[in-house]
Amino acid sequence: MSNTLPKLVQDDQWLQPFSGFIQHWTELAEKKEKDLIGKGSLNEFASGYLYFGLHKTETGWVIREWLPNATHIFLIGTFNNWQEEKQYEFKPLGNGVWELRLESAALTHGDLYALNVHWAINFGKRIPAWATRVVQDSETNIFNAQVWAPDKPYEWNHPEYRKTEEPPLIYEAHIGMAGEEERVHTYNEFREKMLPRIKANGYNTVQLMAIPEHPYYGSFGYHVSSFFAASSRFGTPFELKQLIDEAHGMGMAVIMDLVHSHAVKNEIEGLGKYDGTRFQFFHDGPKGEHPAWDSYCFNYSKNEVLHFLLSNIKYWLEEYKFDGFRFDGVTSMLYFDHGLEKAFTNYHDYFGPNTDLEATTYFRLANKLIKQVKPDSIAIAEDVSGMPGLAVPVESGGLGFDYRMAMGMPDFWIKIIKEKSDDEWDVGDIFHQLTSKRMDEKVVSYAESHDQALVGDKTIIFRLIDKEMYFSMRKDQPNMIVDRGITLHKMIRLATATTAGGAYLNFMGNEFGHPEWIDFPREGNGWSYKHCRRIWNIAEDPELKFHWLYDFDKEMIQLISKNKLLTIPEVNMVMENKPDKVFAFHRGLFLFVFNFNPSQSFTDFGIPLGPGKYKIVLNTDSGRFGGNDLVDEDISYYTLPSGGITSQHYLKLYLPARTALVLKKIDFPKIK
Numbered sequence: 001m002s003n004t005l006p007k008l009v010q011d012d013q014w015l016q017p018f019s020g021f022i023q024h025w026t027e028l029a030e031k032k033e034k035d036l037i038g039k040g041s042l043n044e045f046a047s048g049y050l051y052f053g054l055h056k057t058e059t060g061w062v063i064r065e066w067l068p069n070a071t072h073i074f075l076i077g078t079f080n081n082w083q084e085e086k087q088y089e090f091k092p093l094g095n096g097v098w099e100l101r102l103e104s105a106a107l108t109h110g111d112l113y114a115l116n117v118h119w120a121i122n123f124g125k126r127i128p129a130w131a132t133r134v135v136q137d138s139e140t141n142i143f144n145a146q147v148w149a150p151d152k153p154y155e156w157n158h159p160e161y162r163k164t165e166e167p168p169l170i171y172e173a174h175i176g177m178a179g180e181e182e183r184v185h186t187y188n189e190f191r192e193k194m195l196p197r198i199k200a201n202g203y204n205t206v207q208l209m210a211i212p213e214h215p216y217y218g219s220f221g222y223h224v225s226s227f228f229a230a231s232s233r234f235g236t237p238f239e240l241k242q243l244i245d246e247a248h249g250m251g252m253a254v255i256m257d258l259v260h261s262h263a264v265k266n267e268i269e270g271l272g273k274y275d276g277t278r279f280q281f282f283h284d285g286p287k288g289e290h291p292a293w294d295s296y297c298f299n300y301s302k303n304e305v306l307h308f309l310l311s312n313i314k315y316w317l318e319e320y321k322f323d324g325f326r327f328d329g330v331t332s333m334l335y336f337d338h339g340l341e342k343a344f345t346n347y348h349d350y351f352g353p354n355t356d357l358e359a360t361t362y363f364r365l366a367n368k369l370i371k372q373v374k375p376d377s378i379a380i381a382e383d384v385s386g387m388p389g390l391a392v393p394v395e396s397g398g399l400g401f402d403y404r405m406a407m408g409m410p411d412f413w414i415k416i417i418k419e420k421s422d423d424e425w426d427v428g429d430i431f432h433q434l435t436s437k438r439m440d441e442k443v444v445s446y447a448e449s450h451d452q453a454l455v456g457d458k459t460i461i462f463r464l465i466d467k468e469m470y471f472s473m474r475k476d477q478p479n480m481i482v483d484r485g486i487t488l489h490k491m492i493r494l495a496t497a498t499t500a501g502g503a504y505l506n507f508m509g510n511e512f513g514h515p516e517w518i519d520f521p522r523e524g525n526g527w528s529y530k531h532c533r534r535i536w537n538i539a540e541d542p543e544l545k546f547h548w549l550y551d552f553d554k555e556m557i558q559l560i561s562k563n564k565l566l567t568i569p570e571v572n573m574v575m576e577n578k579p580d581k582v583f584a585f586h587r588g589l590f591l592f593v594f595n596f597n598p599s600q601s602f603t604d605f606g607i608p609l610g611p612g613k614y615k616i617v618l619n620t621d622s623g624r625f626g627g628n629d630l631v632d633e634d635i636s637y638y639t640l641p642s643g644g645i646t647s648q649h650y651l652k653l654y655l656p657a658r659t660a661l662v663l664k665k666i667d668f669p670k671i672k
């Protein structure tokens with residue numbers, strides 16, 4: 001193959017018919033980058049937050065906003081009784097940019113403010129697009145921007161923190177629902193109570209959801225209104241910075257959900273008709289409206305929109321020192337039909353007229369920028385389509401993400417739990433699904449995330465145990481349904497985590513089989529917080545079976561972390577026995593053996609291996625995890641030849657039904 005082809009194509013012969021398309025998206029991105037930066041850099045270009053928005057200077061205040069359709073703009077707030085006054089009128093600078101300069105005494109820290117924007121036939125109140133602090137009145141529910149200019153900036157204790165090279169073990173979390181009480185919890189509470197828990201459990205990366213301000217709490221943070229403002233319902237900017245700072249001090253990276261796929265339609269506290277037009281930030285007509293999400297879709301062809309979004313990326317990396325992003329809604333961005341009701345069964349589905357090349361250009365620019373600003377940061381794509389090249393470096397012809405979410409795996413687990421009886425589970429298919437990925441792309445593997453915990457869906461533990469979770473979870477209450485559920489919960493998570501193709505993710509509470517779904521306060525539930533919290537005490541109660549799952553997850557994650565298991569790329573099948581429902585695989589020095597048989601245990605089950613000595617390092621059947629303690633974990637296990645010394649060796653193991661063993665190969669004594 002010609003070396004002029006992108007490495008992405010060279011590494012996959014099936015992409016050769018689409019090499020022209022891939023080269024075209026490269027050329028478009030390079031052309032757009034040159035158009036944006038000239039002889040500069042993306043890092044310099046994406047500094048809009050230092051120019052736009054409200055800033056305190058040595059001589060006073062300056063605020064700038066981009067509103068090309070506006071005819072007049074006034075700053076209104078608590079300082080002028082929310083009235084338009086001549087001294088607070090903006091001046092046009094050209095190209096749709098407006099500016100207002102004020103004396104130092106005109107504004108003080110804590111003042112509330114907004115814009116009154118006039119256009120040809122109307123006017124309206126607007127919260128500045130570049131506002132970095134937005135608050136909601138608890139009585140009126142009205143949002144306003146707030147002057148955030150404390151006497152002293154936050155002083156970082158770990159300003160030079162750099163993420164380690166260890167693969168991410170991600171703890172996905174939501175600040176507001178991280179506590180036990182029926183209310184919105186805070187940055188400080190998360191810092192004090194959750195960070196030590198996450199660290200102790202072995203995770204090295206915290207993924208925070210719902211950080212940018214969003215008017216509706218129940219949107220889970222996915223209907224963003226103010227892209228530069230950390231949600232004030234959880235606390236102050238200082239408190240979020242302190243949370244990130246302390247996580248860094250513990251050696252944990254912190255990434256955030258980034259929603260650049262769409263924006264809330266709200267006009268006062270969002271970008272909807274910000275200057276009186278729909279098409280300032282978004283596409284006009286049907287292309288600008290998401291048919292499933294009731295939101296507006298950004299126009300990535302406009303330089304000003306790219307400036308806004310790219311500056312937003314740099315802002316979170318620089319101002320709050322986040323260590324990367326999980327990009328939400330990538331599938332929706334990549335395709336004109338948003339990937340809705342589409343199967344994506346062949347390469348033609350990825351490279352053709354349905355692919356939005358403005359979005360591929362944005363992704364290449366965004367991922368280049370992220371590495372320029374913070375080289376060791378990570379970018380994860382939430383994409384269900386499986387587009388080739390998504391998590392391939394820009395230099396190789398890809399779109400530049402470090403990881404893609406392995407979104408097919410949770411669907412697979414749900415499917416077999418729902419549709420197949422235990423004796424119909426195909427261990428060959430399970431292993432194939434666990435390890436099936438493009439060799440040139442890393443994935444974030446997971447058994448379930450927040451998606452599976454939402455009301456209307458079910459977590460794995462709920463599908464396995466259902467109502468028995470409420471009545472039979474004391475350790476002194478025998479229940480076969482619960483026993484099955486706990487056993488399979490451990491095995492499913494162990495299989496998913498130990499075959500992970502680069503990174504692993506867990507949503508908070510799922511590690512111990514949290515018994516409640518997530519249902520945010522809404523009209524349909526009487527605005528209740530009952531199901532919008534995490535009940536940690538049941539995981540720590542030694543009398544409850546949740547404790548078994550919690551302890552197992554902790555040991556599993558620590559095993560993966562301490563042995564740097566996910567740095568080993570090869571996951572090699574050792575054997576599969578479909579009739580017996582047993583399979584085994586190697587990853588480095590570790591042997592993983594799974595017996596998914598629901599009823600049959602096996603004595604002296606032979607695993608074909610080379611000569612070796614093994615020790616059990618994790619056992620789902622251990623009594624401390626709710627098992628039956630049928631496997632001897634104290635002895636060493638030696639492979640034995642089937643015939644002569646040079647014949648095939650077998651590791652003979654006792655495999656109880658529904659049990660998984662992790663064994664580590666240790667030094668094999670030499671034959672004298």
